Amino acid sequence: MALLEVESLSKHFFGYPALDNVSLKVEEGELLGIIGPNGSGKTTLFNCVSGVLDPSGGHVRFQGEDITGFSADKVFQRGLARTFQLIQVFPDMTVLENMLMAAQEREGTMIGRLLSREPKSARERAHELLDYLCIDFLHLNLASNLSYGQQKLLDFGMALMSKPDVILLDEPLAGVNPTMIQNMVGHIKDLNAKGNTFIVIEHNMEVVMSLCQRIIVLSQGQQIAEGSPDEVAENPLVLDAYFGR
């Protein structure tokens, strides 16, 4: 059984199919890349899987459970975390608070979150991760005081914080300087080697080709190719989609 299974997922906006019958499977420990020209439905796919949008048709199964149409918070609590294309942090909260926020709703009951103290382990894990991402020295700063690259790292750290089973990264390298790209790619590779499962949307071809073991190509809402980086790069349909005939 695959960890995450998407079965003929569709999403229509006013009758226009943004996502049309897309199916894919992700095994545990995999690093799957999703590429495609602008408007090909990559982010819509993420939104439908993570519960931000309600799919118009099809199914999403996660660890054997049908989670189609679950709200975003429920999907997260099942163990599927994501980042967004544009940085989404809590600007008026400190870096540490941002990290703690990212983990507190995963386990326990709502009433427990009011009455009992937060477990110490959460704070320790937050510092550990911030340290790993080299931004621990900023932990008392407001997130809005961080530079773009630092916010991107924080955003990434928040996705890792709750120890999710799958992490969806929506363009983790967009707008990041070359040094930071190396840094970020290193983190993703390293974490993947440690057993974390990732699905990555990315426009930087060079990086995607070197990072992912398997790549899925979307175009106009449809899946047009799937395979290893080499296979995909030679696929005429893919070249068509990017450059036109």
Add this chain to the structure above:
Amino acid sequence: MTDVQSPIRRFLPLLILCGLLILPLGLEQYKLFVGSLVLVYLIAAIGLNLTLGYAGQISLAHAAFLAFGAYSVGILQPHGVPFELCLFIGATISFFFGLLIGFPALRVKHHFLAMVTIGFTIIVFLSLRNLENFTGGSFGIPGIDRPDWGFISFDSDRAYYIYMMIWAIPVLASAYWIKNSRWGRAFKSIRENELRAAALGVSLRNYKLMAFAIGAAYAGIAGALFAPLLGYIDPSAFYIERTIQFLLIVVIGGLGRFEGPIIGSIVVVVLPEALRASQSLFMIIFAVCIMLIMLFMPKGLIGLWDLFVAKFIPPSTETKADLRSAE
């Protein structure tokens, strides 16, 4: 570096403000009454600060919640229900109506939510005026007694002030607890970025409803204390002006800051009284003061303290080290 918290900046303003709340005990009758009003407004504003300041959900329904508390006392007391039970019932009714008014907040935001909640205030106001058998209509309910425990009576103004303080303490303490709990953080996350909060497992529905319900319950407590303070209630005390006053208190004090409602309620209640000497001009002067505060201190009066701290109080040693490594 307004984000670094040293113990002094964390607790000094709170201590000073709580000290100010004890002050009216030493004052003569009229000033003591003004001080009592500050306490009532403070408790209601703490509720609104939770809903609006922390969770970011605009509510213009707080006058209505105040009314639930006040009318619970006014209606039940003649039937021999002890005051504390009336207060509890009033707070509970407010809590459930708070839940109810929270549902629209799941669909609409900002000024649309403001419209919905102000509509609720108007409905409650009209109901109070028209359900004459029950609420006494526009004539209201006179002769509301202050609590009397037999061995001790809170009938005198000074004693009743102490009685209200006894209630203010658990309200302040519980609000402080909520603010520092994981709920407080979840509320803030909704205010800061709803999309991300949901994607991190925050149940927008549950937390928004609770932000409304708890905020309303505090206003219910304030209302219950308000009724015996005046001894007489009528619907006009719970109309839109009152709701706007609460909004003013929270915004002027500092939205989403614990000290905000304390500063705000002192300013909004005491300043007009202090300006009364200027007779017909006093509301105009008050309004100008408010505008100036908002123009120059968009973060509220607590922002002044922040500026003062940033200038004169050095950061604690831990944060100094942090700053150095940040350079």
